[in-house]
Amino acid sequence: MTPPKKRRGGVRKDAASESRLIGTWRIYESDLWNTDYLDMVDPATMTIPANGLGESCFGVVTYATDIRFAGPDDIAFTFAGSDEGDEVGVLEIELSFHPGDDAVLKARRM
Template sequence: MSVPAHCQLIGRWRIVEADLWDRGYLDLVAPAAIVIGADNRGEIAFGAMQASLDLSYSPSMVFFTWAGFDEMDEITGDGSAELLDDGAIEITFTYHNGDEAILKAKWEPSSTACSHDRRQTLVS
């Protein structure tokens, strides 16, 4: 696995909507977010779920497997996040032997990871 030359997705993203859950559920414990690291690792948290991500990259997309806990139950799955034309990302989040959710996330301005490079890429 390698990190892409352009860090378009690396950083912290605020999950703002989902097709299966309302905003109240997404932000149940803390503001829903996904963190995409440059070290093939990341995190996602929404509702009562928290998970670690193992990432692989392409220039405008990341693919991941994940493992974590939801209300003390161990859960796993896989997914991907893709950069959209409006600068947001669309996350496909699949539970092993379970539901698939589509989430949308927006860049968190307070995120400093690769923010300068990312803004230049989106403006170009």
């Protein structure tokens, strides 16, 4: 038997095929921001595609994600994006801005 393919961080490359998270998610709640802020520019969303190159937007924050699939209900990601033009480093999304706030966002599948 051939061992599973690996992706950076020791996560199985083929785990995307098992993921129940692939799709577009509507961010509806945050512990830091109200819904008026979340939907300020566009509806707040996170897209999780099978190829792992996703995107998200909420408020004035937009970012591209590099997603690693760890199992059917588990992903990790790094991101690069902007917050009002400045660099920033149900589904719960935990974000830590460098340096800055930590936030928890909640989303439902669209």
